[in-house]
Amino acid sequence: MTNPKEVELLGLWVSPFVRRVEWALKLKGIAYGTIEEDILNKSALLLRLNPVHQKVPVFVHGGRVVSESLLILEYIDETWKQSPLLPRDPYDRAMARFWASVAEGKLEPNAWVALCSEGEEKERAIELATEALGHIEGVIKGKAFFGGEGIGYLDLAIGWVSHWLPVWDKVGSMKIFDQAKFPAMAAWASRFVEHPMIKENLPPRDKMVVYFCGKRSRIMASKSHA
Structure with missing residues (x-):
């Protein structure tokens, strides 16, 4: 400790x-x-x-x-070497970093743009975010977690998809995280949020909805006055 x-x-x-x-x-x-x-x-x-x-x-x-x-x-x-997050194999480590960069560079920013926009901008952002999520779906297929049998670096990097993205979908009246379309990601998300250490350290969903509704409203208002 x-x-x-x-x-x-x-x-x-x-x-x-x-x-x-x-x-x-x-x-x-x-x-x-x-x-x-x-x-x-x-x-x-x-x-x-x-x-x-x-x-x-x-x-x-x-x-x-x-x-x-x-x-x-x-x-x-x-x-801190205990409970390692990144894989030991150099290739696996590189792949974990690569997919984290895909989520960070393609999925998250486009999901955020979709949340805080309307019209063609929103539709294009949803398309790009969904495409990125589809690539990640292929990575998790057949696995319990991205890190194998336990939570690792990539699970933590993509963990926001399990709890934040459904809230963004709700607030933004959109459906990027379509569980029927992405069943492997849906199963992973359920396992992830039910992990005791994760479950005990998630912000309240209802409070998040209020926060992001306010955030979206402020951004949309600033765009209308630009």
């Missing part, structure tokens, strides 16, 4: 990027402290620790600062 004061995480309760870091810490049994940030009124601490992107999560370990959630996952995995 680690002294919580040695490990601190600046975050936001509803951020899937923050949650994936927390899941990694929980799975490895690492004690840590949290500092909740207000993204609309960023603290001086956040701006000092992450002056480039000015966003969460920010991970602090013994005075050393790491930003960007996927990089934080790798730092955690390399620093």
